[in-house]
Amino acid sequence: MAGQYELSETCGANSTCQNGSCVPDGAVCAPGVTRCVSATQYETCSADGGGYGGRVQCGGDEVCENGQCVSGCNSVIGEKSNIGCQYVSMRLNQANGIRAQGHSVVVSNPGNEVVTVNVTSPGVSNLNMPPQSINPQQSTILNFPVSPMIGEAGVSNQIYVINTSKPVIATQFAPLNNPGVGSETSDASLLLPTNALGNEHIVLNWPGPPSMGDIPFPMPGLGAADTYIDVVAIHDNTSIQVSGPVALSGGSAGSMAANSSQTFSASRHQVLHLSATSGGFGSSANTDLSGTVVTSNQPVAVFVGATLVNIPDAPVASSPATGCVSSGVSCSLNAECCSGICGNDLESGSLKCMDSLKAGDHIEQQLFPTESWGTSYVATPFYSRGVNDFAVYKVTAARNNTVIAIDPPVNGLSSITLNRGQVRQLHAPHAFELEASDAIMVAQFMIGGQTSTLEMGDPAFLLPPAVQQFRDDYVFLVPDQYAMNFVTLIAPTGVDIELDGATVAASTFTPVGGNSAWSYKLVESLAGGVHRASADQPFGVVVHGIDDYISYAFSGGIILPD
Structure with a gap:
């Protein structure tokens, strides 16, 4: 751009x-x-x-x-990327009752010298996080307090600032490890350093549910489903203009009506929490913040998420097959259902057609500024939990009349046209390419664990990198308590990748699209700990993991094109 x-x-x-x-x-x-x-x-x-x-x-x-x-x-630092010397982090809002663990940030040292890490906070008192040292090619885990959590609409300064003596990589986990029945909440996000922030962001997110299965939501112990935008000011006198389709509460900072705009103010190291709260069971309140535009006079960090989501939360079939069956009827494949969803009925333990998958999870991501978006994406599937598994995608554009080619076609579409901030949802079990006439951003969502009788995984939120954001080497860490961790390598066809010192041969990759210019490889059974991947050409890395009704996903790293 x-x-x-x-x-x-x-x-x-x-x-x-x-x-x-x-x-x-x-x-x-x-x-x-x-x-x-x-x-x-x-x-x-x-x-x-x-x-x-x-x-x-x-x-x-x-x-x-x-x-x-x-x-x-x-x-x-000679480039804008996910490698930097200063990051901001905070405990993003999660559902009440499942907040027992604080969040963590994994800081990795990709260089050849020892790095010193310091953590401060303008608003968290009695913070006890002494400086840490990270040896070359190693990582350290910063474990933050359980509270405070950014859950009240308005402006506060309860964030953390991470400063390092030399460039590092930072990834946020909320929390780092949380497998086990009854602890089903987790996600992860690649963090951008403050030197790579921007002045314009367009939101992609997923709405919180008005209900969770047959249980009214909000429900005792869980609270209302909060879908939110958190904007962190890095400098004083930051003016933040927000416009979008959904009403937002900013507490004492002010509110915004649906289909309007509002200007907010924040000082250095303050966070503005804007909330769209569901109205409870049966409510028709729209809490999907996708398409909301956030602009500012100074660079800001923008995080989005939701305390709890169901994915998918509505039928996905745009053209149901003739003779399809309704929800509640036994099925074997998604195509048999008018909703397009054949899932595991938890009461009977058998597959039935459903209008949504009820198992919920927390999601979060730090958004990429529009100035860094790309025009080419290679969408790759998560680990398949069964024949009915698929991923849901949302796509938005930075400018009007952006034409996007899809190869191979998805949901019967070989191309779509989007205006600025317009959002299109797709779903697919397979890999595909997106080639746009102007800058776009893509969000990828893992669907709920009800997709199969394995009962593994749950909603997770990922911003896959554009081809223009690919790097030629990566350092990343995966948690050590998940049942299954994976890394997806996306490379030009014919290019070998070095992963932890071993060659992943190009011959083992799967081509994508009709021209087969790109191929991908899902590497399974990835051990917990630090990993490094490299090649002689830029390639993409996406990481995810699953356990009993829990999951996480994040991009392994990016370069932000100017």
Whole structure:
């Protein structure tokens, strides 16, 4: 997307554009603009543009660059990617009653020197997380307190800031290990460093359910199903504009009506929690935040998720077969059901047609800024739990009239056209390619464990990397308590991959699409711990794991194209 600019503001009659900001006539600077006054200090232009003041000292291991405090080691990074020196993390909201474990961040050192990791928080008192050292090619696990959790709509500063002495990789798990009946909540997300954040994000997410099976939701001990957007400001005087189809509560910070827009404010290291809460059993309230646009005057980190979701939560068959059977009737294959879903009935232990899969799970992801999106994607399936397993995908576009070719066709579609922020849902058990005329983002969702009698896995949320975001080497960690961990390697056809020192031969990969330019390999039985993958050409890595009604998924790493 290099070289693409759009008109964002027209200056008024009594102001002129200076360095990308509208400056009032007679003023010396644009109100709210910052500048560095030393290597470790910045100041801000006053509200009337009369001059700079309010000098701010950067943190102990930060420096001032372009009027902003950044991690001191960011200057040695030559690219925007998931590798960086400063990250923000927080305990994203999960359903009440299954919150017994805090979240964790796995920090991996891909370099050849020892790295020091420091964790601070502007709002969490009595934080006891001493500095840690990470040896080359190794990882450490940062285990955070169970509380606080970002669950109340509004602005707070209960986040964590991770600073490192040299570039690292960070992945968030919520929690890291949580297998076992009665503990069915988990997900994971690749974290982006603060030097790779952006000013515009478009949301892809899944709505929380108004019911969980035949049990009204909210229910005692679980609370309302909260679908949310969390926006973290990295700099002072951050203005956040949100527009979208769903009503959002920002608590004391304000609210937004459906099909409208609202502007919110946040200071450095504050998080704005915007919530769309289900109205309970039988409610028709829309809580799908997909298509919501978040823009800001300063780079921000945007996280999305839901306390509990059912996937799929409605029939998926767009053109049911003639003679298909209704929900509750015995089945063997999805195609026999008018809903397109043949799942495991938990009461009878047999397969029946269903309108949705009821086993629920928490989901979360940090979004990629639109400026970093790509135009080519290779969608690959999760581990198959049976003949009726499939993945659900959501696709959105950054600009109007974006044409997307699908190869092989999915749900009878060989192409779709999307406008900016418009969302299209697809589902498929097989791999396919997406080739777009402009930038798009793809979300992939694992469906519930009721898909088979194995009762393994549950909803998980993944942002697969675009081809333009592929790297040529990766370091990642998988949990050690899940029954099954997997890594999917996506490579140009004919390219071998080195995984943990062993060659994964190109001849073992499965081609994708009609031109077979790309192939993929699902590597099973991946041991818990640190892994490294590399090749002589850029390739993609996607990681996921499953256990008894629980799962996680995350991208192994990305480069963010400018």
